[in-house]
Structures are given as C-alpha cells and as structure tokens.
Amino acid sequence: KMKLAVLTSGGDSAGMNAVVRSVVKAGIMRGCETWIVREGYEGLVRGNTAPHKYHTDPPTVPSIAREAYAHAHHSNLLENLRFGDGDLLRDGTGDHPGGRTLKGRYIVRVGWDDVRGWFAQGGTLIGTARSTVFRTVEGRLKAAHNLIKEGIDAIVVCGGDGSLSGADVFRAEWPSHVATLLAQGAITPEQAEKHGHLRIAGLVGSIDNDMSMTDLTIGAVTALTRICEAVDNINSTAASHSRAFVLEVMGRHCGWLALMAGVSAGADFIFIPERPPKADPWEDEMCEEIQRHREVGKRKTIVIVAEGALDSNLQPIRADYIKDVLTERLGLDTRVTTLGHTQRGGKPCAYDRILPTLQGEEAVKALLESTPETPSYMIGVRENKITRVPLMEAVAMTREAGEAIAAKDFTKAMSLRDNEFHQ
Numbered sequence: 245k246m247k248l249a250v251l252t253s254g255g256d257s258a259g260m261n262a263v264v265r266s267v268v269k270a271g272i273m274r275g276c277e278t279w280i281v282r283e284g285y286e287g288l289v290r291g292n293t294a295p296h297k298y299h300t301d302p303p304t305v306p307s308i309a310r311e312a313y314a315h316a317h318h319s320n321l322l323e324n325l326r327f328g329d330g331d332l333l334r335d336g337t338g339d340h341p342g343g344r345t346l347k348g349r350y351i352v353r354v355g356w357d358d359v360r361g362w363f364a365q366g367g368t369l370i371g372t373a374r375s376t377v378f379r380t381v382e383g384r385l386k387a388a389h390n391l392i393k394e395g396i397d398a399i400v401v402c403g404g405d406g407s408l409s410g411a412d413v414f415r416a417e418w419p420s421h422v423a424t425l426l427a428q429g430a431i432t433p434e435q436a437e438k439h440g441h442l443r444i445a446g447l448v449g450s451i452d453n454d455m456s457m458t459d460l461t462i463g464a465v466t467a468l469t470r471i472c473e474a475v476d477n478i479n480s481t482a483a484s485h486s487r488a489f490v491l492e493v494m495g496r497h498c499g500w501l502a503l504m505a506g507v508s509a510g511a512d513f514i515f516i517p518e519r520p521p522k523a524d525p526w527e528d529e530m531c532e533e534i535q536r537h538r539e540v541g542k543r544k545t546i547v548i549v550a551e552g553a554l555d556s557n558l559q560p561i562r563a564d565y566i567k568d569v570l571t572e573r574l575g576l577d578t579r580v581t582t583l584g585h586t587q588r589g590g591k592p593c594a595y596d597r598i599l600p601t602l603q604g605e606e607a608v609k610a611l612l613e614s615t616p617e618t619p620s621y622m623i624g625v626r627e628n629k630i631t632r633v634p635l636m637e638a639v640a641m642t643r644e645a646g647e648a649i650a651a652k653d654f655t656k657a658m659s660l661r662d663n664e665f666h667q
C-alpha cells in the first residue's frame with residue numbers, strides 16, 4: 245500500500261487547496277494511505293516530535309462527526325486547521341494555543357472529510373514556507389528520516405520551479421540519505437530495504453505562469469481575474485477624470501500576467517521582461533502611442549507594467565518613473581496603483597479548481613506507476629490535455645528562458661517561456 249504525502253511550497257496560489265483535496269481523494273480511491281505535510285519543506289524537515297495524539301487518545305470533546313471521521317478515514321486535521329494552527333512558524337516554538345493535536349506534528353495523516361470543500365478556499369490551508377534548511381543536505385537528510393519514520397514512500401509537491409527542482413534533488417539524493425541513515429543506525433535494514441525508492445511528482449502552483457512545458461500554472465488564471473477586476477474598477481476613475489493610471493502587476497521575471505491583463509482588460513501600453521520596448525530610449529515610443537490614442541478620442545490611459553519589466557538594456561522599468569514621464573511629457577494627471585498581494589489571494593476561479601483536480605489525479609497515477617528508472621514527473625497541461633513531463637526538463641527550460649533574457653535574445657525567451665498565446 246503506497247503511503248502518499250502532499251505538500252505546498254513557495255508562494256501560495258489559488259488552487260493549492262484543490263491540489264491537496266484532489267491528491268488525498270484520488271489517493272484514497274486508489275487504495276493509498278494519505279498524508280499532508282504542513283508548512284512546506286520546512287515541515288518535512290521538522291517532522292513529528294510529538295506522539296500522534298488523536299489516534300491513541302479518545303477525543304476530549306465528544307463529537308459524532310469526529311468519531312465518524314476517525315472511524316472511516318483517520319481524520320484528525322479539520323478542527324485544528326480551523327483553529328489557526330498555522331501560526332506555528334511565527335512563534336518558532338511549534339506551540340500554539342489552537343494547535344491541540346497538531347502540536348509538534350508536521351506530517352499528518354488525513355482522510356476524505358478533512359479536505360471536503362477545499363477547492364473553494366484561497367491560499368493553502370496546510371501552510372507553505374520558503375524553507376532555507378531544506379536547501380542544505382543536512383536538512384534533506386532529516387526530511388528523509390522523517391518520511392521513513394512515518395513509512396511514507398511517495399510525495400506530491402505543489403509549488404514553483406524552485407520548489408520542484410528541490411523535489412528532484414531530494415529524489416536524486418534519496419539512496420545516499422537511506423545509506424547514511426542506515427549507517428547511523430537511525431533506520432533499520434528493513435526500513436532501508438522498504439524505502440529504496442522515493443516517488444515524487446510535481447504540480448506547478450504559481451500565479452506567475454512562468455513554468456515552461458505547461459500552458460498554465462495553478463493560480464495564474466485566478467490572479468489574472470483579480471487584475472481584470474482591478475483594471476475594470478480603475479477604469480471608472482480614469483475615464484471620469486480623464487486620467488492616466490500605471491498599474492504594476494506581479495509575475496516576478498515573467499510577463500504573462502501583464503500581457504494577458506492587457507488582452508483581457510485593455511491597456512494602452514504594456515511593459516514585460518520578455519519583450520522590452522523596441523525603441524531606445526523607450527519613452528518616445530510610449531508617449532507617441534499614448535498621444536495617438538488621446539488624439540483619436542480616448543479619455544483615459546492605462547499602462548500595465550510587470551514587476552520584472554526591463555528595457556532593452558536590461559534595466560528595470562519602474563511604475564513611478566513611467567508616471568513621471570506621462571506627467572511631464574504629456575501633461576497627464578497620472579496615478580500609480582501597485583496591485584500587490586490582492587492578486588494572489590481569494591477564491592479560486594473555476595479553472596483553478598478544474599486544473600488541480602485533474603492534475604492531482606494524474607499525479608497519483610504517475611506515482612503508482614513510478615519505478616527507480618522513471619524520471620520524476622511534472623504534471624502539466626498542453627492544448628487541454630493533462631500531461632506528464634520530466635520535471636527536470638521543464639525546470640531546465642524555464643531557467644533557459646531567464647538566461648535568454650539576460651543574453652538579450654528576446655525572441656528565444658518568448659518561445660521558451662512557452663506560455664503565451666501564439667497567433
């Protein structure tokens with residue numbers, strides 16, 4: 245029986261809860277024992293230091309529902325997460341008044357009802373972190389020990405490219421971790437034998453849509469929807485006052501959110517890292533374009549700038565500077581709006597429920613079929629089909645896109661990003 249754990253890592257994105265829900269339910273349906281890891285890789289390294297109270301002690305508060313969960317699906321998660329136990333990392337002690345049964349436990353067995361309705365919730369209910377300790381070999385050795393102690397032999401990681409390449413490194417090192425733990429006497433020869441192979445699959449959770457070899461990442465469409473709503477709202481003021489607005493959107497080094505916001509909500513000028521303005525200096529090009537729009541009768545101006553936007557000399561293009569240019573050269577009454585984390589949170593749109601649901605199912609299938617010879621897979625989507633691609637190929641191609649920008653090969657960058665609509 246495969247023991248399967250799921251974790252979310254890196255920046256949260258809408259749809260991560262749907263991933264957990266889907267992996268847990270698909271796992272149970274296929275006869276697996278299902279677990280979650282709280283607080284991303286950090287939780288994997290911290291592991292379980294407290295005993296598994298809920299299964300050994302009867303619940304302190306009698307509840308028909310709790311009894312039923314425990315009976316049917318070994319549920320022990322629901323109540324605790326609702327009590328805000330995710331504050332554990334903040335106080336650094338692992339101790340939180342709400343965290344009754346989860347205190348000192350980061351790797352937790354879950355059942356069907358624990359994840360009921362999770363696809364409607366924003367963020368990630370099992371917590372996430374940008375772990376520094378998992379970046380060290382010692383941290384990963386501890387993580388390996390914690391998994392073996394619980395008997396877990398398969399993991400689904402949902403996160404961005406950094407989190408997924410971390411997963412692949414972990415898997416590649418796995419045999420050496422097992423050998424070290426055995427030599428240290430930390431695990432028995434039976435455990436070493438049983439855990440010779442770690443199965444890993446990655447799902448891409450990121451609002452940035454910056455991963456190559458997949459058309460869309462989980463959370464990107466929801467973030468885009470938030471941006472559209474913001475532009476719609478700003479349009480009211482822009483048109484009423486005949487103003488210009490410069491909107492800074494997220495996306496890290498990727499321009500997908502900015503570009504698609506222009507397509508779906510309208511913009512007079514867009515700045516993205518993969519395709520800097522052709523003219524150098526670019527200010528004339530932008531002003532001419534916006535002046536032309538004003539001359540044909542537009543009362544408002546919207547400029548969308550990706551947070552990672554660059555000019556053709558690879559210098560950052562900042563929203564405040566664009567505002568100064570529009571004010572001084574065109575005399576436009578201009579405001580800057582930085583959308584920030586309003587883009588990342590909130591309810592997932594329908595697509596960010598469908599995609600993780602289908603991909604979670606595929607991840608479980610891939611793990612069940614995994615052998616020491618098969619690569620770790622990233623579950624993607626291409627032309628409406630859920631796909632499996634070698635995780636490291638996707639990570640390498642994503643890196644190459646960044647390198648192409650640094651080498652000013654913008655055409656190559658655009659094609660390697662592989663996530664724009666082509667016409």
Ligand code: F6P
Pocket residue numbers: 255404450451452494495496551588
């Ligand atoms: O990768 C997701 C993202 O939201 C980026 O768009 C942004 O640059 C970054 O994370 C912000 O990170 P943080 O939430 O740690 O400030």
